[in-house]
Amino acid sequence: xxxxxxxxxxxxxxxxxxxxxxxxxxxxxxxxxxxxxxxxxxxxxxxxxxxxxxxxxxxxxxxxxxxxxxxxxxxxxxxxxxxxxxxxxxxxxxxxxxxxxxxxxxxxxxxxxxxxxxxxxxxxxxxxxxxxxxxxxxxxxxxxxxxxxxxxxxxxxxxxxxxxxxxxxxxxxxxxxxxxxxxxxxxxxxxxxxxxxxxxxxxxxxxxxxxxxxxxxxxxxxxxxxxxxxxxxxxxxxxxxxxxxxxxxxxxxxxxxxxxxxxxxxxxxxxxxxxxxxxxxxxxxxxxxxxx
Amino acid sequence: xxxxxxxxxxxxxxxxxxxxxxxxxxxxxxxxxxxxxxxxxxxxxxxxxxxxxxxxxxxxxxxxxxxxxxxxxxxxxxxxxxxxxxxxxxxxxxxxxxxxxxxxxxxxxxxxxxxxxxxxxxxxxxxxxxxxxxxxxxxxxxxxxxxxxxxxxxxxxxxxxxxxxxxxxxxxxxxxxxxxxxxxxxxxxxxxxxxxxxxxxxxxxxxxxxxxxxxxxxxxxxxxxxxxxxxxxxxxxxxxxxxxxxxxxxxxxxxxxxxxxxxxxxxxxxxxxxxxxxxxxxxxxxxxxxxxxxxxxxxxxxxxxxxxxxxxxxxxxxxxxxxxxxxxxxxxxxxxxxxxxxxxxxxxxxxxx
Numbered sequence: 001x002x003x004x005x006x007x008x009x010x011x012x013x014x015x016x017x018x019x020x021x022x023x024x025x026x027x028x029x030x031x032x033x034x035x036x037x038x039x040x041x042x043x044x045x046x047x048x049x050x051x052x053x054x055x056x057x058x059x060x061x062x063x064x065x066x067x068x069x070x071x072x073x074x075x076x077x078x079x080x081x082x083x084x085x086x087x088x089x090x091x092x093x094x095x096x097x098x099x100x101x102x103x104x105x106x107x108x109x110x111x112x113x114x115x116x117x118x119x120x121x122x123x124x125x126x127x128x129x130x131x132x133x134x135x136x137x138x139x140x141x142x143x144x145x146x147x148x149x150x151x152x153x154x155x156x157x158x159x160x161x162x163x164x165x166x167x168x169x170x171x172x173x174x175x176x177x178x179x180x181x182x183x184x185x186x187x188x189x190x191x192x193x194x195x196x197x198x199x200x201x202x203x204x205x206x207x208x209x210x211x212x213x214x215x216x217x218x219x220x221x222x223x224x225x226x227x228x229x230x231x232x233x234x235x236x237x238x239x240x241x242x243x244x245x246x247x248x249x250x251x252x253x254x255x256x257x258x259x260x261x262x263x264x265x266x267x268x269x270x271x272x273x274x275x276x277x278x279x280x281x282x283x284x285x286x287x288x289x290x291x292x
Numbered sequence: 293x294x295x296x297x298x299x300x301x302x303x304x305x306x307x308x309x310x311x312x313x314x315x316x317x318x319x320x321x322x323x324x325x326x327x328x329x330x331x332x333x334x335x336x337x338x339x340x341x342x343x344x345x346x347x348x349x350x351x352x353x354x355x356x357x358x359x360x361x362x363x364x365x366x367x368x369x370x371x372x373x374x375x376x377x378x379x380x381x382x383x384x385x386x387x388x389x390x391x392x393x394x395x396x397x398x399x400x401x402x403x404x405x406x407x408x409x410x411x412x413x414x415x416x417x418x419x420x421x422x423x424x425x426x427x428x429x430x431x432x433x434x435x436x437x438x439x440x441x442x443x444x445x446x447x448x449x450x451x452x453x454x455x456x457x458x459x460x461x462x463x464x465x466x467x468x469x470x471x472x473x474x475x476x477x478x479x480x481x482x483x484x485x486x487x488x489x490x491x492x493x494x495x496x497x498x499x500x501x502x503x504x505x506x507x508x509x510x511x512x513x514x515x516x517x518x519x520x521x522x523x524x525x526x527x528x529x530x531x532x533x534x535x536x537x538x539x540x541x542x543x544x545x546x547x548x549x550x551x552x553x554x555x556x557x558x559x560x561x562x563x564x565x566x567x568x569x570x571x572x573x574x575x576x577x578x579x580x581x582x583x584x585x586x587x588x589x590x591x592x593x594x595x596x597x598x599x600x601x602x603x604x605x606x607x608x609x610x611x612x613x614x615x616x617x618x619x620x621x622x623x624x625x626x627x628x629x630x631x632x633x634x635x636x637x638x639x640x641x642x643x644x645x
Contacts, residue, residue, distance in 0.1 A: 183377035186344050189364040190371045191391040191438070201390070205381040 033262035040256050053263035063264060065239060066247040067271075073154065073243055074222040077161040081218060082211070084162065085169025092170065093177055107167045114164070118231025121160045125232070146233060150240030153233045157241050160228060165221070169214050176210030177203075212283050216276055223272050244268050294355030294445040294478060295320045296341065302349030303336060303502070311336060311502040313350065318480065318495070323472050325481045327489040328499035328525070334482045335450055337499070341480060342371050342448055355445055365394075370439035371448040374455060376431045378423040378438075385410075385419035388437045395442075409437040412471070429460045436468070440475065449481040453488065465491060486526055490514070498522050520642040523571050523635055529599070531571045532609045535639060540564040547636075551605030555584065558631040560645060567639035574599070576633035577611035583626025588619045602627065 033053055035046040057063060092103055109117065124130045125146050133144040146153040184206070188198045204211075226245035229235065235242035235250065242250075248268070252261030296318040303311035311333050318324045326334040339345040341352060343364035351358050359367050370391070378387050385406055392402040410416040413433040423431055432452060439447055449468070453461045469492050472479055483489055489496050490510045498505040498513065498521075506518040510526075517523035517531075524530045536549035538557075545562070547555045547570050555570055562568055579600070586602035586609060593599075593616060600611045600619065604627070611627055619625050636645040 181375065181377075183373045183375045184379050186342075186364075187371065187373060187377035188379075188390075188394075189344070190342055190367075190369060191442075192365040192394040193390075194365065197394060202379060205379075208381075 029262045029265055032259055033266050035259045037259040038256050039258070046259070049259070053260050054267070056260060057263055057267050062239065062242075063244075063247060066242050066244050069154070069239075069241065070223065070244040073158060073161070073225070073241075074219060076158045077165075077222050078215060078218045080158065080162045081166045081169045082215065084166050085214075086173055088166065088170040089173035089177055092174055107171065109164045110167045110171075112164070114225075114227040115231055117160065117164050118228040121156065121163075121228070122232050125156055147237055150237055153237055153241050157229050157232060157243075160232060161222060161225065164228065165218060169218065172210055172214045173207065176207040180206055208283070212279065215279065219275065219279075220272055223268065223275075295322075296355075296446055296478060296480065297353040298337070298341070298350075299352070300350035301337070301340065301347055301352060303333070303340065303345070304348040309348075309502070311340075311348075314499075314502070314504050316497050316504065316507065318478060321476045321478055323469075323479045323481065323492060323494045324497060325483060325489040325493035325495070326497045326499060327483055327486055328505075330484060331501075332499040333502040334484075334497075334499050336502075338371075338448055338450055338480060338482045341446070342369055343367050368445045369448055370442050370444040370446075371450065372432075372435045372439050372452045374451040376423075376435040376452075376455075378431055378434055380423055382422075383419065384415060384421050384423070384426070384434050384437075387423065387434055388415075388419075388441050391438060391442045405441045406437075409441045412440070412474075413437045413467075428456050429464065432456060432464060433467075436471065440471070443477075445478065447477055447479045449479065451483055452481075453483070454485075461488075468492065487528060490526065496526075498525060516644070517571075517635065518644050520569055520571070520637045523637070523644075527573055529574050529610055529612070531573050531635070532577075532607075534570040534572075534604075534607050534609070536568065536570060538562045538564050538566045538568060549605065549607060551607060553584065553605050553607065556629055556631045556634070557636075558634050560636055562636055562638075562645045566645075568645065569637040569639050569642070571635035571637060572609075572629055572633060574610045574612040576630065577609070577613075578628040578630075579611065579613050579615070579617055579625055580628045581626060583628040585624055586627050588621050588623045588625060590621060591617060591619055593617075600625075 032046070034048060034050065036049045036052070037046040038044070088106065092099065112120075124132050125144065127133045127143075127145050127147070136142040136144045144152055144156075146156050180203075184202055185198060188202050193201060224245045225243055226249050229241055229243055230246055230249060233241045235246040244264070248261050248264050251257045251264065296316075298314055298316040298318075301311060301314045302309065314333070314337060316324070326337060328334050336345055340347050341354075343359065343362060347360055351360055353359060354367060354369070379390065382390065388406045388409060389402045392405060397405075406419070407416070410419055413436060415430070415433055415437055418426065418430060418434075423434065426434065432455075435452070452468070453464050456464060465488060468481075472492075481488075481492065493510055495507065496510055496513055497507050500521055506513060506522045508516075513522060513526045517526060520533065524533065534547075534549045534553070534555065536547050536551075536553075536555075538560075539546050539548045545557055545560065545564065547557045547568070549555065549570070555572075584604060586604045588600060588602045589608065590601040591598060592601075597612050597614055598617050600613070600617060602609055602611070602625065609627065617625075637643060638645055
């Protein structure tokens with residue numbers, strides 16, 4: 001009994017902080033989402049308006065477009081990060097001169113604040129002064145202008161996200177690969193499996209839990225990307241890179257439409273949960289039930 | 293099924309040479325055990341046979357085909373690892389069928405062969421289980437099942453029983469031997485346990501420090517160990533060794549230990565004054581009147597036999613007798629040695645005389 005009480009006591013500070021900074025704001029957002037609340041409107045108070053905000057969400061063409069580009073962005077970014085991260089992880093599993101050095105600098109993007117990443121990429125991609133448009137121009141004669149081309153802007157945001165977050169994938173996959181026992185791989189060679197078969201039949205299933213966990217983390221992060229993209233493109237040109245996070249930001253801050261912004265946030269949270277649940281059901285659950 | 297020829301095989305890791313020209317000939321269908329203390333190179337040799345380790349010199353042939361540069365998957369071998377190396381995400385059936393699946397065999401054939409192997413190994417009711425749901429002995433059998441479904445030319449076993457408890461080890465030893473008699477496939481088996489080697493092998497290869505010390509049938513090695521190392525390694529408890537010299541009294545050769553103890557000697561070519569190591573197995577020492585006087589140190593009765601540690605001068609001698617001896621520590625008894633059972637080794641070369 002005593003040790004149990006001590007346990008709760010030791011947990012208490014964390015739980016209190018989590019309660020005030022996690023649970024309370026969460027329910028507050030839900031509560032606000034049922035109100036019309038614009039502090040700079042003629043009536044600045046909260047006016048309860050039932051599910052009107054949610055009704056508006058469903059018919060918001062801008063929101064649907066935003067969700068569309070968000071999913072495209074998340075798909076291309078996370079898949080590229082996964083493939084690139086795995087290849088890098090495999091490369092770092094081998095010994096080569098300067099390995100520790102390369103591994104260190106390759107993780108540097110991770111420790112950078114997204115707003116800084118956005119600024120760097122903005123500087124690098126601004127036509128006339130940025131290094132990337134300059135090089136593309138002189139090497140391939142390609143004129144990169146993310147202020148004009150929707151496709152270019154979209155691609156650059158994906159590349160920026162890949163640049164920023166691939167190291168996270170690499171690190172977690174290195175951890176997964178390092179922890180694998182060597183014997184099944186030698187056994188597979190003896191059993192007649194080639195490199196590709198070993199990857200599909202042995203490596204991938206054995207690191208699958210780490211891969212899925214990494215995908216979850218990246219998925220949730222990518223779905224709520226705001227600052228990098230806001231800094232780089234401001235959601236433009238037009239609404240080509242107005243990802244859902246950017247969309248919410250623009251509803252809530254410049255337009256101070258708190259009630260509606262909250263409602264979109266809740267919907268996006270719900271969508272994120274659904275996507276993760278689908279992934280879980282599709283990838284993890286079959287393995288578990290089979291084992292039962 | 294095939295014969296295996298290991299010819300002057302050398303292994304270097306950088307500048308360090310760990311395998312110094314090993315030669316072993318393995319006949320078709322033979323059960324060969326590589327045995328030796330840790331670090332003797334037996335596992336490395338097995339891994340070189342499997343193709344998991346490169347060879348720095350010499351040749352390895354399986355079925356008259358040199359396989360030096362051949363990758364493991366093309367050697368037509370099956371291997372059972374000490375850790376069993378089961379695929380944790382695959383069921384028992386999938387584990388056993390994996391080599392056939394890799395060989396792109398039709399599903400019906402895979403099911404049939406897996407079913408037959410499962411029958412032989414008593415695994416039929418476990419085919420849908422995952423490795424983590426099995427006991428050590430069952431995992432061991434799955435690993436063997438995965439090896440036999442392939443019907444390979446050679447089976448390689450790398451200390452397959454070391455992770456099992458003593459009782460299960462005895463059972464599995466019998467099962468593996470039975471399996472060999474049934475399949476008649478060439479087996480190369482690595483162990484550090486000389487009892488496993490003695491009980492299972494047609495031929496034992498005793499290794500030390502990357503060299504072959506002696507090759508022979510189990511009882512040959514027991515009866516005629518080629519040197520002090522093999523004599524001490526084969527047989528449990530191990531042979532007693534006493535250092536001394538050959539003396540001659542009235543034309544009759546005898547052995548006198550460094551301590552002055554006189555021990556009976558068989559007919560020998562050893563010359564007078566030669567420094568030798570005198571070896572006698574504990575089970576070849578009897579207790580009785582008129583023997584060599586020794587002082588009992590410890591008596592260990594195990595029921596079926598009694599092990600006596602006794603001191604003759606400075607040398608501690610170990611004897612095993614079938615009788616129940618009621619000697620107390622400190623008591624003086626007589627050890628009787630039949631000269632026919634004595635092994636003599638040159639002290640400098642450690643070779644048998």
